[in-house]
Amino acid sequence: EVQLLESGGGLVQPGGSLRLSCVASGFTFRSYTMSWVRQAPGKGLERVSGITSSSGSTYYADSVKGRFTISRDNSKNTLSLQMSSLRAEDTAVYYCVKGGTGAPFDYWGQGTLVTVSS
Amino acid sequence: EIVLTQSPGTLCLSPGERATLSCRASQSVGSGYLGWYQQKPGQAPRLLIYGASSRATGIPDRFSGSGSGTDFTLTISRLEPEDFAVYYCQQYGSSPLTFGGGTKVEIK
Numbered sequence: 001e002v003q004l005l006e007s008g009g010g011l012v013q014p015g016g017s018l019r020l021s022c023v024a025s026g027f028t029f030r031s032y033t034m035s036w037v038r039q040a041p042g043k044g045l046e047r048v049s050g051i052t053s054s055s056g057s058t059y060y061a062d063s064v065k066g067r068f069t070i071s072r073d074n075s076k077n078t079l080s081l082q083m084s085s086l087r088a089e090d091t092a093v094y095y096c097v098k099g100g101t102g103a104p105f106d107y108w109g110q111g112t113l114v115t116v117s118s
Numbered sequence: 119e120i121v122l123t124q125s126p127g128t129l130c131l132s133p134g135e136r137a138t139l140s141c142r143a144s145q146s147v148g149s150g151y152l153g154w155y156q157q158k159p160g161q162a163p164r165l166l167i168y169g170a171s172s173r174a175t176g177i178p179d180r181f182s183g184s185g186s187g188t189d190f191t192l193t194i195s196r197l198e199p200e201d202f203a204v205y206y207c208q209q210y211g212s213s214p215l216t217f218g219g220g221t222k223v224e225i226k
Contacts, residue, residue, distance in 0.1 A: 035215075045155075045163065045206055045217040059213060095162055101213055104153040104168035111162055 002026035002107045004096045009112030016086050016116070022079040022096030022109055030054075030074035033100030036081050038092035039111075049081060050100045059100075064090075086116045120145055120209050122218035130226040137194040139221045141207035146187045151211030154183055154192045157220075158203045166205075167192060197223070 008020040020036070035050040049070040050059040058070055069082040079096055093113050099105035121144040131137055141152070150170040155163040165174040167183035170190055180195040194201055202225050207218040 044219050045208075047215050047217075050215075061214065099210065101210060101215060102149075102151065104151075104165055104174075104210055105155070105163070105208065106165045106168070106174060108162040108164070 002098070004098065004107055004109035006094065006096045006109045006112040009094065009114045011115045011117065012086055013118050014087060014116055017082070017084040018086065018114060020081040020083065020094055020096075020112060020114070024077045024079065024096075024098070027098070027107075029077040032098055033103060034072060034079045035059075035097045035100050035105065036070065036079075037095045037097050037105070037108075038090075038114075039095070040089070040092040043092075048094075051079070052100070083114070086114075088116050090114060091116050119214055120147065120212060120216055122207050122209060122216055124205075124207055124218035124221045126221060127219070128222045128224060130224055131197055132226045133197050133199055135197050135226075137192075137197055137201070137223055139192040139194075139205055139207075139223075141185075141190040141192070141218050143188040143190070143209060147190075147209045148211035150186055151209060152183075152185070152190050153208045153210060154181075155206045155208065156201075156203050157206065163206065194223075 003025045006022045048061045051070045067085045093111040095111045096109040097105045098107040123142045125140045152170045154167040157163040171183045204220045
């Protein structure tokens with residue numbers, strides 16, 4: 001059974017930093033592109049970042065470019081998202097997702113809530 | 119960037135009725151890389167359809183997808199109580215990967 005388990009969300013002040021992690025199981029993690037998708041309260045879905053299987057290529061939405069860094073450790077089946085200079089508009093549920101360009105988003109984690117507020 | 123426009127915004131139907139959801143792309147979606155997702159309150163989205171018309175694992179056959187190029191449709195042949203949810207289309211063929219704004223299917 002495929003499982004994606006996120007952690008690291010919480011309340012952070014504007015300008016602060018947070019690191020999200022996602023531990024994957026049930027599939028060959030090192031073979032797949034992974035993504036982070038977020039959903040602001042009551043809003044739609046936005047892919048904020050993605051990384052190819054061997055970390056050779058990364059993607060960032062314009063809204064987070066220069067502030068967020070995606071990484072993965074294939075030896076530990078772990079995907080990470082380092083978020084800095086956080087803004088109120090970054091408040092959202094962040095989902096770890098298996099999939100990317102050319103591949104549907106077929107498995108989603110349960111999500112972790114990030115709240116940016118003073 | 120490919121912009122996906124979903125219509126209608128809200129669909130009010132009764133259980134047993136047929137639901138037809140539309141997703142229109144601002145430019146052609148390459149290789150038919152169009153997916154549909156269902157999201158219920160408090161839950162993560164779930165993949166229903168990929169490649170415009172292929173059902174994902176475990177998805178009932180009352181869900182079907184069709185279309186190509188810029189016009190795509192998700193059809194639910196007979197609505198079950200558990201189908202009332204928000205549905206999103208997504209193109210995963212060209213970066214940036216984008217989602218439509220969603221269609222809410224609610225009970226009439």
